[in-house]
Amino acid sequence: MTKIYIAIGLTIALMAVGMSPIRAVEVDKRLVEIEKKRNDLINRIKPAVVSVMGRDPRTKNVIGLGSGVLIDDDGHALTNFHVVTAFGYLAKTMQCGLPDGKLYDCVLVGTDAIGDIALIKLLPATPDQKFPKATIGDSDKLKAGEWSFLMGNPFGLAYDFQPTVTFGLLSATNRYQNVDGRFEYANFIQVDTSANPGNSGGPLFNMYGELVGILGAGPSSRRIRMNSGAGFCISINMVKNFLPGMRAGLAMDHATLGAAMESENDDGVLSRVLVKSVITSDAQRRGLEVGDQLTNFAGKPVFTVNAFKNLLGQFPRGWRVPMTYRREANRVETLVRLMGATQREVDEPKEGKDPKGGPARPVAPPPSGPAAKFYVEKKNFANYYYNDLAQKRVLSKHTEYGDFSKMTGDWTIRLGGKLLTGVAPKPITGAIAIREKGSADGTSPKVLADIDGLDFPLEPLSTKEKPEAFRDPPDSGGFVLAMYHYRQFLVYGEKGFSKDQFYHVGVEPFFPPLGDKPNYMKSMVLAEVFYTKHAGVPGRFYFATEDDIVNGWKRGQLIGMEIEPDKDEDGCEIVFSDYKDIGGGRQLPGKMHVRRGMKKYADFIITSATLK
Amino acid sequence: MKRLLTITALAIVLALVPARRGHTQTDVTFTKIGEEVNQKVIKVFGAGGFKGLASYGSGVLIDKEGHFLTINSHILDTRDLRIHTYDGTKHHCDVVCREPELDVALCKIKWGARQGEIEHYFDLQTAFKRPPLPTGTNVLAFNNMFQLAVRDDAMTMQRGVVASYAPLYGRIGVFDAAYRGNVYVIDAITNNPGSGGGAITTRKGELIGLIGKELRNELTNTWINYAIPLNAYTEVPDKDGKKIRVSIADMVKLKENYRPAPKRELAKNTSYHGIILVPNVVERTPPYVEEILPGSPADRATTKLKPDDLIVYVEGLPVPDINSFNNILATYGPGAEIKLEVQRGDKLTSVTVKLDKPIGTSKK
Numbered sequence: 001m002t003k004i005y006i007a008i009g010l011t012i013a014l015m016a017v018g019m020s021p022i023r024a025v026e027v028d029k030r031l032v033e034i035e036k037k038r039n040d041l042i043n044r045i046k047p048a049v050v051s052v053m054g055r056d057p058r059t060k061n062v063i064g065l066g067s068g069v070l071i072d073d074d075g076h077a078l079t080n081f082h083v084v085t086a087f088g089y090l091a092k093t094m095q096c097g098l099p100d101g102k103l104y105d106c107v108l109v110g111t112d113a114i115g116d117i118a119l120i121k122l123l124p125a126t127p128d129q130k131f132p133k134a135t136i137g138d139s140d141k142l143k144a145g146e147w148s149f150l151m152g153n154p155f156g157l158a159y160d161f162q163p164t165v166t167f168g169l170l171s172a173t174n175r176y177q178n179v180d181g182r183f184e185y186a187n188f189i190q191v192d193t194s195a196n197p198g199n200s201g202g203p204l205f206n207m208y209g210e211l212v213g214i215l216g217a218g219p220s221s222r223r224i225r226m227n228s229g230a231g232f233c234i235s236i237n238m239v240k241n242f243l244p245g246m247r248a249g250l251a252m253d254h255a256t257l258g259a260a261m262e263s264e265n266d267d268g269v270l271s272r273v274l275v276k277s278v279i280t281s282d283a284q285r286r287g288l289e290v291g292d293q294l295t296n297f298a299g300k301p302v303f304t305v306n307a308f309k310n311l312l313g314q315f316p317r318g319w320r321v322p323m324t325y326r327r328e329a330n331r332v333e334t335l336v337r338l339m340g341a342t343q344r345e346v347d348e349p350k351e352g353k354d355p356k357g358g359p360a361r362p363v364a365p366p367p368s369g370p371a372a373k374f375y376v377e378k379k380n381f382a383n384y385y386y387n388d389l390a391q392k393r394v395l396s397k398h399t400e401y402g403d404f405s406k407m408t409g410d411w412t413i414r415l416g417g418k419l420l421t422g423v424a425p426k427p428i429t430g431a432i433a434i435r436e437k438g439s440a441d442g443t444s445p446k447v448l449a450d451i452d453g454l455d456f457p458l459e460p461l462s463t464k465e466k467p468e469a470f471r472d473p474p475d476s477g478g479f480v481l482a483m484y485h486y487r488q489f490l491v492y493g494e495k496g497f498s499k500d501q502f503y504h505v506g507v508e509p510f511f512p513p514l515g516d517k518p519n520y521m522k523s524m525v526l527a528e529v530f531y532t533k534h535a536g537v538p539g540r541f542y543f544a545t546e547d548d549i550v551n552g553w554k555r556g557q558l559i560g561m562e563i564e565p566d567k568d569e570d571g572c573e574i575v576f577s578d579y580k581d582i583g584g585g586r587q588l589p590g591k592m593h594v595r596r597g598m599k600k601y602a603d604f605i606i607t608s609a610t611l612k
Numbered sequence: 613m614k615r616l617l618t619i620t621a622l623a624i625v626l627a628l629v630p631a632r633r634g635h636t637q638t639d640v641t642f643t644k645i646g647e648e649v650n651q652k653v654i655k656v657f658g659a660g661g662f663k664g665l666a667s668y669g670s671g672v673l674i675d676k677e678g679h680f681l682t683i684n685s686h687i688l689d690t691r692d693l694r695i696h697t698y699d700g701t702k703h704h705c706d707v708v709c710r711e712p713e714l715d716v717a718l719c720k721i722k723w724g725a726r727q728g729e730i731e732h733y734f735d736l737q738t739a740f741k742r743p744p745l746p747t748g749t750n751v752l753a754f755n756n757m758f759q760l761a762v763r764d765d766a767m768t769m770q771r772g773v774v775a776s777y778a779p780l781y782g783r784i785g786v787f788d789a790a791y792r793g794n795v796y797v798i799d800a801i802t803n804n805p806g807s808g809g810g811a812i813t814t815r816k817g818e819l820i821g822l823i824g825k826e827l828r829n830e831l832t833n834t835w836i837n838y839a840i841p842l843n844a845y846t847e848v849p850d851k852d853g854k855k856i857r858v859s860i861a862d863m864v865k866l867k868e869n870y871r872p873a874p875k876r877e878l879a880k881n882t883s884y885h886g887i888i889l890v891p892n893v894v895e896r897t898p899p900y901v902e903e904i905l906p907g908s909p910a911d912r913a914t915t916k917l918k919p920d921d922l923i924v925y926v927e928g929l930p931v932p933d934i935n936s937f938n939n940i941l942a943t944y945g946p947g948a949e950i951k952l953e954v955q956r957g958d959k960l961t962s963v964t965v966k967l968d969k970p971i972g973t974s975k976k
Contacts, residue, residue: 144769145642169642171768175760190760192770192800219758219804229770229801230757270700270764304700304763 047132049163051097051153064156067202073130075122079201084118089364093371097161107371110246111382114254116183119246137210139235152202168193186313195231204233238314245506249386253317255338258283282337296324299521322520390504397556402586404490409612420600428452470565477572477596478565501533513593570597645817651732655696658687670755670810673733678721682809700764709870715791734819753802755810772800795838812839848873883967886910896933899923925953
């Protein structure tokens, strides 16, 4: 009714000044269709947009901290690390509003502090509630000049949690920025879309409604951090690399190569990217030297130092990626394991008094509310509850291929196959016997190995054992010790390893046996990984994430392991395949490919196994 | 109201959609145009890096010899001016000529021993002939804001609409711009550190202007996003009062033979009002009247100013402090009638003062 009055009033006013009312233009039908399509798209994707809220420790009021987006129907949502640390400490529990108008309790699951990403989980209001979720897209396909949407809750405007939608252009892709010396945004997407405080952590959607990025912090400027014409969106493809680890409750770390790069010369056309310095690292073990030209990293050509940083910044610590370098006429293609970018302790802002005398940081309140029971504190984890859950999930699936927990007696495994250390493969036979209490003192275990007619006895827990025995047989990196760790894992699980040294770390690339001219990117598979340590020796255990016809693996099977008896040398890696039933519902691999660094040691065939 | 908004939104969409049939919003992207324009826009590096002054900017290549246009700024005050082209090549450059009146500089790549050639550049002769874009036209911006790009990284690409085509002049002291001609005011946030000298193009990638400097309105603390049109020109009086026309076209035509316009006489303090304000002691001293000089223009006004009056508006512009009062007054010459709004007690009063020539100047 009011509208009519206004309309009449307006008409009279216009007539009074001798003008006719401005008539609405006829709109092209196609445009109406386009607009409808866009409206439909927004309505389809917006239910997954999250308003992240937290209780201000000073005022005790629940306020908007930022935005987020649901990525599965269990309630997992992505947001920024700087959103969950908005109060100066890492919030363990918070609340999230959804466009359904409801407020949900929510728990921190995992963090990527350098990449500025946090994974949180909304608790369903009813046990069978399924959450709306965004479809995850491929951010590598984005191009500058394409359209996109940002959604979120800028300025905490929406009390009903209806997201604010802003529409704009992708300004650039493959950007690299160090934000405030705190975050490293590698390979990020720049948008000209209006982004304001509170938009942080919100989703960037492409025009197909796929989630392609997470809005991060904006550029530092003399101007206040309002819409500055440049929004930085963390690419969803980077998040994908960190997501499995965050799902497992980890405080993830980014990676360094252990070598710094520089441009050959700073002038003229783009020059070669050369190794400026190398520290003790896997890169050094792979032969990388100062002055070498880096030509390819993780499957992408490297033309500039920035391009290298963009590639490197997308990987978690511990990942192994292909790398190609050139020295004079020689081209070396190799795999390199990346080291951690930071000390793990600095991931979380220090609480309490600043040792440098700065203002005291607020002390994190204990997790509270219904979400608190889903939080377990443990050093170096964002939330150990979810690591424990991930371990149980993997181990329970693994048990489907055999329960070895009762096989605590002596093990004897007979081997055939080929030794690969010589010029030509050489047929060999051998046996590994693990005696539970076979050592000289009669209490600790002993491993007896006969490889190609040579004996390699090892007492893995004896302090008097010769250091080289841990790396026997020569050129294997420690195959005898590896078999002992293997049995520890199968029989004892977590109890077979040092305290707190048995945990899930998400996924890492895993490489099946490689031919003479390997295509690393093509043969690479992603496997779920456990990190272990036993008697000071670190290990890794890899599990297939899916059924793999090429390699003959089934989902959840143990497909490989590694130990590193000497931190300055390449350890022993084993790839398991061709699983066979050995009775009692238990399966053992029929084949074991053993390698050390980039060198093959042997292709073993398990001819018989007696487990007691 | 809602309908009006919808219509406006549709009108914008209409302008964005090319005439080709069968296209939908999702199909229409500026990817190809962006790639083409990116090859002609450069990252400029020079002096700065202190006091919040950026040492980086943007520029547009205009010929195969390697001439490029950028904004006349402190970045050029260096012996080592460098640019990075789209393919990552780094060149050293010289300033060929600068025109403070236009706020534009022409520079050129130093080729050294081997004369090179630029493959991708804007054809200015065509660009100069383009008529000004009407308000509401969609434009694209290409620049290196925040130095997000180096070497072969692509420039930042933005989309916006020409909000108006109007002179910046008249706001001197408010917007401290050297150029007094018409500018394109853009509705997008194009003017960030490093954006100056970047390209504003049509949605077909045709160059229409150079992104201006960062300018802030000191009264409202807002920033203005504007571009200097390629066909920019201005008229500057020389010492004999003869008007000299300067244009970007002349700079580009004459190159090293171009002579900048004579320095403009500062308009400051050329008129006399006779209002004495309280001492300007703090950063933002409110313009309270201390006294009125007897026989001065203010004294001759019909409604008279009194001590302790607070001047709040000059010609409709708010004057929160003495500096802004002086800055605005400095833009008016003798003979101008200015309207002041003053607060006296709890009432607002209008006072009109006809400015006079400064005391001591001859009356010829």
